[in-house]
Amino acid sequence: MDEQQDRISEQEVIREKKVHGAFWSRIYGGYFQSEEYARPLLDAADAVIQEHQPDVVVDLGGGTGFIIKTLAKDCAEGSARRWVDMDLSQEQLSQVADERITTVCGSMLDFDRCSFVLPEEEVLYLTRSTIHYVGMAGQRRLLRHIRSQMNPGEFFIVQAAAFENSEDALCLSELFERMQTEKWLIPLDSLKNLMVENGFVIDRIIQAPPLVMHSDEMEYRYDVSPEHMKDIVQELLSRYEHPRFLVCHEDGFAAALDYFILVCRAL
């Protein structure tokens, strides 16, 4: 079962390699390269760094390193703090090109903290827009594994695509399913429960700017023909009442993912 879940996110990553690397900065209106969109997460991380002074900051599924590089840049000169970007995709890591950042090619489902942290060091873990990659069944296991790699009192800040209304989460997860991906969008309440079940205390929840995905970008990313995409959206519109995050326009539609940031502490 565990191996099956590992393969789910590996396959998702392999499948979308063509949008990884240099292309990534342009996808979805430059969301993943924008300081403005990242500001609430950067501020939340900065607050924890200032107050708790972790020795190492690790971005799990950190992609091209935008978040970790921005945090390292903003950090006081002369700090001995270390910065790690861990991702399954070598194409994403190849874009980091910053000597302050250590890149690690590995999976957030089975990493070992000892490979980048000394026993006496304190870690802050971050992750943005990754947990949906492991599918519905993988999320519990993912959070359990991350918790197992933390000491009590350490922080984990997760920005996840999550929905307050479970019908919205279902509709968007179905959109992903129809595009033949295993990605699964979690209702916010379920994410909160999973955190608590896995040994975290949630200190704060902050809403982050939504990610707007246009249908032509999804067609390219997931290899779906425009005709098939039209059928998918028509079916979703007929089955879900007024999904507020699906907006049709002349050339297709836009889907908006809500994001929430959970600032969590390991118990």
Ligand SMILES: C[S@@+](CC[C@H](N)C(=O)[O-])C[C@H]1O[C@@H](n2cnc3c(N)ncnc32)[C@H](O)[C@@H]1O
């Ligand atoms: C939507 S991107 C977000 C990138 C980055 N967190 C950001 O916000 O800019 C998701 C990233 O998660 C990575 N990823 C997916 N599953 C992973 C896994 N099991 N372990 C490590 N990285 C993973 C992908 O390769 C991709 O770079």
